[in-house]
Amino acid sequence: MVSPLVAVLLIFLVLPIVLIVIVSFWRATEFSIIPAFEFDNYAFLFGSPVTYTVFLNTFKYALITWAFTLLIGFTVAYYLAFHIRSLTWQIALFLLCTIPFWTSNIIRMISWIPFLGRNGIANATLISWGVIDEPIEWLLFSDFAVILAFVHLYTLFMVVPIFNTMMRIDKSLIEAARDAGANGAQILWNVIIPLTKPGIMIGTIFVVTLVMGDFITVRFMSGSQSANVGRLISNEIALLQYPSASATAIVLLVTVLITIGILLRFVDIRKEL
Amino acid sequence: MTKYTHRNGLSRRALLKGAASTAVAAGSTTLGAPMLWAQNIKDVKLRQFGTGVSNLNDVAMKVQEDLGFTLEMTALDTDSVTQRAATQPNSFDIADIEYFICKKVWAAGNLQAMDTTKIDNYDKIAGTFRSGLLTPESTIAQGTAPHTVGFTSGANGTDFVQEESGWMTLIPTIYNADTLGIRPDLIGRPISNWSELLNPEFKGKASILDISSIGIMDMAMVVESMGEYTYPDKGNMTQEEIDLTIGIFTEAKQNGQFRAFWKSFDESVNLMASGEVVIQSMWSPAITAVKSQGIPCVYQPLEEGYRSWGGGLGISAALSGIELDAAYEYINWYLSGWVGGYLMRQGYYSAVPETSKEFMSADEWGFWYEGKAAEGDILSPTGDKLAGAGEVRDGGSFLERMGSVVCWNSVMDENQYMVRKWNEFIAA
Structure with a gap:
């Protein structure tokens, strides 16, 4: 008998993906899509230089966001796990980290706009302090703004799994390292980081897939000026080009799967958990 | 995904009508005698969607007040409107769309042609939407001018015809010159x-x-x-x-x-x-x-010069019976002036300017339509001051x-x- 889980996965995961694959070979007119088996959508996708720029841009966002969220996330988790002694405080501070998540993603993102704008709070403050004479233009509607929003939105996805693995590290290992004469940096590098790898990897997968699949953050924070693959797909859907949107989605899916496949080469999550 | 409902034949519509209410089935032009089904119409709910420009809650409230039925509004951006009109025919009763969108989606058969003999103010609709000529001397601008996609060959037409055929794809409501x-x-x-x-x-x-x-x-x-x-x-x-x-x-x-x-x-x-x-x-x-x-x-x-656009109301192909009658009544009400006046006070033009005039003060009409200097404060429909005495509308x-x-x-x-x-x- 097919287990319920398999049935659910088949209906809600496999079937939609199969449909997307099928539609990606169809043909579109302005108001309808016609079943066909053509490679036109893929030919146009791979034939356009913009596609490569956009994929490159998607990787750029993912990589930079990953670096920042890892740095910040690791630091926060480290502080929570090793510097805060009492469990009550650990939990309290951990909950504090989640407060921004009580409002919606989009609101957290949009609230940056008045802050970073040409006449926004950041520029007004810097001018009143005499740090700058002219408003800084690249604060808003730029790659800077996009990455800032990504880091803000997704750092917690790094903190949680890293904190989780750190809490499971046997404290006696650290004491043993210290007794053996290791200094703080050596303990961090040779004991804590290797043992935190699964957490880092899970956080990495979260952040990378979220950033690669995002479109709304890029649209709002870049003022529609930059694009990643998600935005390409959302534009195509908006213009009723479902088959080409499907083709782009399939290419993105394959790209993300390859990326995760490579990531999983570094750490065997199953073994470590 | 590409399953579209087929345009209703007249016979089926008539049948459904008969089933819904024998009183309604009797007369085909129901507009003259709305009292017959005044009780039923209170239960009617029409779902309209369109861009934010004319999907106003004030209109829905006024419909409830004047006509007694419920109008549910959904405002979307232009691309989403097109998408919905093309792919989700069962999600709406009235489509408030632009003429260029009509050109994209009409052939999909999700909208039904409208009988102009049921439109009370058809004769008062601006020339731009009928012959395409603003004044008899005008030349027609380039692009998808409303009259080129405004008429179809018959009740079940999926084509566009260039003359006033008596069957409209959209009933024009609003237009403007953009810059x-x-x-x-x-x-x-x-x-x-x-x-x-x-x-x-x-x-x-x-x-x-x-x-x-x-x-x-x-x-x-x-x-x-x-x-x-x-x-x-x-x-x-x-x-x-x-x-x-x-x-x-x-x-x-x-x-x-x-x-x-x-x-x-x-x-x-x-x-x-x-x-x-x-x-x-x-x-x-x-x-x-x-x-x-x-x-x-x-x-x-x-x-x-300007880049122009026009919009109108289309009826879902799935609509029949009392809902269809309500839709016609709603459209007739729409053209009867209150909405037109409201839209004109926002800076648009109503497709039936004559009727809108009755719902505007002489000063408002002079300012918005005739390009005259305002005599007093010009207020938006929501009461904000837009211009003071002596000011003239941009562009005249x-x-x-x-x-x-x-x-x-x-x-x-x-x-x-x-x-x-x-x-x-x-x-x-």
């Missing part, structure tokens, strides 16, 4: 050409809208104004012309000319009000919204503004190619 919006206080000099949008003086302070069928026309106006190229017909470009047009704008984008692109009305308001942008494609009520915050903003008339009277229209929002033969190129422009 660039500017912040005069931040620019500090007169602006009189479309080419100013790409003037390096406004580097990082310009914006254009990200809706392909409208944006491409704004682009064409700019390209012609710059003297780069004169289109034989900018409403129907060739692939080379599309490449050229979008090429010029892609270069400007990469040089940092644009601060942002906008997709929905409120985004354009925020860009302008916050001073992020000083010159951009804009819609009339967006100007109104900026002004009502006390920020100077001008809908600048330009030498090359109805005939001056609509008479200077040189193109309509367009769906071209090469639309498929254009939207792909447009997508590349946005991603470039």
Whole structure:
């Protein structure tokens, strides 16, 4: 008998993906899509230089966001796990980290706009302090703004799994390292980081897939000026080009799967958990 | 995904009508005798969707008050409206869409043709929507002019016909002449050409809208104004012309000319009000919204003329029986003046100006329609002051503004190619 889980996965995961694959070979007119088996959508996708720029841009966002969220996330988790002694405080501070998540993603993102704008709070403050004479233009509607929003939105996805693995590290290992004469940096590098790898990897997968699949953050924070693959797909859907949107989605899916496949080469999550 | 409901035949509609209420089945022009089903109609709920410009809660409330049935409004951005009209025929009863959208979706068969003999004020509908001529001497502007996609051959027509056939695809409600919006206080000099949008003086302070069928026309106006190229017909470009047009704008984008692109009305308001942008494609009520915050903003008339658009109400193919009657009654009510007056006070033109006049003060009519100086304060429908005594509407009277229209929002033969190129422009 097919287990319920398999049935659910088949209906809600496999079937939609199969449909997307099928539609990606169809043909579109302005108001309808016609079943066909053509490679036109893929030919146009791979034939356009913009596609490569956009994929490159998607990787750029993912990589930079990953670096920042890892740095910040690791630091926060480290502080929570090793510097805060009492469990009550650990939990309290951990909950504090989640407060921004009580409002919606989009609101957290949009609230940056008045802050970073040409006449926004950041520029007004810097001018009143005499740090700058002219408003800084690249604060808003730029790659800077996009990455800032990504880091803000997704750092917690790094903190949680890293904190989780750190809490499971046997404290006696650290004491043993210290007794053996290791200094703080050596303990961090040779004991804590290797043992935190699964957490880092899970956080990495979260952040990378979220950033690669995002479109709304890029649209709002870049003022529609930059694009990643998600935005390409959302534009195509908006213009009723479902088959080409499907083709782009399939290419993105394959790209993300390859990326995760490579990531999983570094750490065997199953073994470590 | 591509399953479309078929257009209802008249026989089926009549049958359903009969089943719904024998009283209704008796008379085919129900509008003369609404009292027969006055009880039933209270239970009717019509679902309307459209762009934010005319999907106003005030209208829904007034419908409830005047007609007694419920109108449920959904406001979406232009692309989502097109998407819904084309792919989700069962999700709406009334489609409040633009004529260029109609050109895209009509052939899908999700809307039904409307019998003009059931439209009380059909004869008062502006010429632009019927013969295409604003005045008998007018020339028709380039692009998808409303009358070219306004009529179909019969009750079940999926084509467009060029004469007044008695079957309309959309009942026209609203139209306007669009131009660039500017912040005069931040620019500090007169602006009189479309080419100013790409003037390096406004580097990082310009914006254009990200809706392909409208944006491409704004682009064409700019390209012609710059003297780069004169289109034989900018409403129907060739692939080379599309490449050229979008090429010029892609270069400007990469040089940092644009601060942002906008997709929905409120985004354009925020860009302008916050001073992020000083010159951009804009819609009339967006100007109104900026002004009502006390920020100077001008809908600048330009030498090359205006880009125009028109919208109307379409009825879902799935609608029949008492709902269909209610829909006709709603449309007749729509054209009877109250909504027209409301829209005119926002800076649009009503497709039936005569009836709207009765719902406006003489001063309002003079200011908005005739281009006369205001005698007292001109207020928006929501009560914000838009102009004081002595002020004149940007661009002047109805005939001056609509008479200077040189193109309509367009769906071209090469639309498929254009939207792909447009997508590349946005991603470039």
